[in-house]
Amino acid sequence: MDDLHLIERISRKDEEAFRIFVEKYHQLVLNICNNILHNHDDAMDVSQEVFIKIYSSIDNFRAESKITTWIYRIAVNKSLNYLRSKKRQKWFSSIDILFENNSKKNEPEDNELKPGENIELDENKKALYYALAKLPEKQNIAISLNSFEDLSYKEISEIMNISTSEVGVLINRGKKKLQQLIIEYFKKN
Amino acid sequence: MSKNKIDIKMKCNDFEKLLPDYIDQKLNPELADKLKIHLSSCATCEALHKKLLSAVQFLKPTQEIEEQPFYYTRLKQRMQNESNTGFSINLKRYLQPLAYVASIVIAVYIGILIGSSSVNQNQFSDVAEAEKDYLETFMDYQYINELEIEKIESVFIEEPEADTN
Numbered sequence: 001m002d003d004l005h006l007i008e009r010i011s012r013k014d015e016e017a018f019r020i021f022v023e024k025y026h027q028l029v030l031n032i033c034n035n036i037l038h039n040h041d042d043a044m045d046v047s048q049e050v051f052i053k054i055y056s057s058i059d060n061f062r063a064e065s066k067i068t069t070w071i072y073r074i075a076v077n078k079s080l081n082y083l084r085s086k087k088r089q090k091w092f093s094s095i096d097i098l099f100e101n102n103s104k105k106n107e108p109e110d111n112e113l114k115p116g117e118n119i120e121l122d123e124n125k126k127a128l129y130y131a132l133a134k135l136p137e138k139q140n141i142a143i144s145l146n147s148f149e150d151l152s153y154k155e156i157s158e159i160m161n162i163s164t165s166e167v168g169v170l171i172n173r174g175k176k177k178l179q180q181l182i183i184e185y186f187k188k189n
Numbered sequence: 190m191s192k193n194k195i196d197i198k199m200k201c202n203d204f205e206k207l208l209p210d211y212i213d214q215k216l217n218p219e220l221a222d223k224l225k226i227h228l229s230s231c232a233t234c235e236a237l238h239k240k241l242l243s244a245v246q247f248l249k250p251t252q253e254i255e256e257q258p259f260y261y262t263r264l265k266q267r268m269q270n271e272s273n274t275g276f277s278i279n280l281k282r283y284l285q286p287l288a289y290v291a292s293i294v295i296a297v298y299i300g301i302l303i304g305s306s307s308v309n310q311n312q313f314s315d316v317a318e319a320e321k322d323y324l325e326t327f328m329d330y331q332y333i334n335e336l337e338i339e340k341i342e343s344v345f346i347e348e349p350e351a352d353t354n
Contacts, residue, residue, distance in 0.1 A: 022260065048267050052267070052271070123240075124246075127240070147248040147249060147250070148249075148250060176213070182241050182245070183205055183237060186240050
């Protein structure tokens with residue numbers, strides 16, 4: 001069954017078609033989210049949100065672009081939203097800590113090891129993820145899609161809705177900044 | 190001695206700044222040679238160079254996450270849960286900012302009320318009626334007194350002028 005036929009059936013709220021669609025694309029979505037969030041549990045959570053969004057807005061899909069481009073776009077947006085909300089939570093929790101300076105102070109920071117999570121990460125990977133998180137969003141996404149997802153500049157430009165030359169600028173500037181941030185990380189730790 | 194220390198530190202700082210371009214081979218040959226020399230003579234910078242290279246090496250296509258056996262079942266479960274609680278979540282999403290705004294407005298209103306009640310118009314007018322005469326006399330006295338002070342001051346001020354003339 002081809003994608004267009006599947007989408008047509010999903011728009012008629014065909015559960016079986018949606019199941020086939022999810023089985024077909026859940027690995028792709030999970031990988032996109034994981035390559036932006038660098039955390040399996042968060043990626044699982046956000047990938048489900050991606051499919052819920054796809055299911056609810058399937059009528060918005062125009063066959064002008066590839067289905068994978070559309071999926072990428074939603075997955076990137078949902079992952080970015082998640083990162084933003086995490087940053088907001090961090091900001092609010094830092095205010096909480098200011099007022100309740102006892103119990104929460106001992107909680108680990110984001111780049112510290114948490115039980116059952118990221119233990120296998122070596123220092124170099126941690127440095128890279130720290131630097132990626134510190135990059136401007138667009139540079140982070142362009143580099144992640146290019147390096148981890150192995151997408152071409154053209155594919156990235158379609159996903160991000162920008163020109164290929166802009167993608168090139170984002171990646172070049174981003175990589176230089178990334179290296180500076182990695183140096184900063186190693187000097188701090 | 191201290192100057193040498195500063196020189197070495199400066200060189201390390203310069204090295205750190207130029208390191209990304211050195212790795213990307215964007216430096217001119219002369220500058221690249223200078224960095225090479227520094228790299229061979231400074232153990233700290235050599236270690237930093239190695240660490241950076243190994244961190245950047247992770248910028249490559251990642252291993253695919255394995256297929257998740259019960260992914261669809263879990264997704265359907267979540268969709269069902271959200272459709273059951275969706276209304277309350279949406280309500281909370283819209284009501285929360287409204288509640289914040291309302292509490293700020295109420296706080297400002299209470300503040301204004303407290304501010305205006307401290308100058309109670311009726312009480313003030315009672316006091317004014319009762320002590321109006323006293324206040325007027327006091328103000329007149331003060332005015333006269335100030336005139337007297339002014340007079341004395343002006344005498345002192347005028348004196349030196351008289352001398353100069």
